[in-house]
Amino acid sequence: MLIADTRELLLHELRELYDAEHRFLEGQVLMVHRATDPELQRSIEHHIYQTRQHIRNLERFFEELGQKPRRERNEAAEGLVSEARQGLEEARSDALRDCTINAAVVKAEHLEIASYRGLLTGARLMMGQSLAVDDLLQTNLRQEEETARTAEQSAEELLQKAIQAEQPEAEGLIDKVKRRFSNHLRP
Numbered sequence: 001m002l003i004a005d006t007r008e009l010l011l012h013e014l015r016e017l018y019d020a021e022h023r024f025l026e027g028q029v030l031m032v033h034r035a036t037d038p039e040l041q042r043s044i045e046h047h048i049y050q051t052r053q054h055i056r057n058l059e060r061f062f063e064e065l066g067q068k069p070r071r072e073r074n075e076a077a078e079g080l081v082s083e084a085r086q087g088l089e090e091a092r093s094d095a096l097r098d099c100t101i102n103a104a105v106v107k108a109e110h111l112e113i114a115s116y117r118g119l120l121t122g123a124r125l126m127m128g129q130s131l132a133v134d135d136l137l138q139t140n141l142r143q144e145e146e147t148a149r150t151a152e153q154s155a156e157e158l159l160q161k162a163i164q165a166e167q168p169e170a171e172g173l174i175d176k177v178k179r180r181f182s183n184h185l186r187p
Helices: 006-034 038-064 075-090 094-127 131-166 173-185
Strands: none
Touching: 006 038, 006 075, 006 094, 038 094, 038 131, 075 094, 094 131
């Protein structure tokens, strides 16, 4: 699509963000069923609800601009969803899958945060401080930032669970090395 002026640029960004929200909603629905950590599942379930609201908010913003909601392919979002699907298939344990899911959430949220910040800047410059901008876009941005913070805070705990799942509790690294090489060390 050719972009001839700032209004078309704003609409282009809005349409790509609208597409990203739809793609990420589909990805979250897939991930929530594959997650095993209860907190991760709850977080995704909550964000599914928020994402549906984000889509409605964007549709209302389209209306404020006198436009019908329309998606333009967001290749970055498409790539992140594809990467997440691949990670789900490649992870060989529930704990690793949970880490993969959480990492996918963080990546998606940061794309959305950057997109909302850019859209907000353009909308404010072109429309001023409007209720539509502040109520709709700013609300979405705040929720995306909170979801990113939650996922980032969960990352270490999920990784610790994955590490523990790989190691029997009584066996440390030294014990594993001794066991693995005991046949080679005997005279």
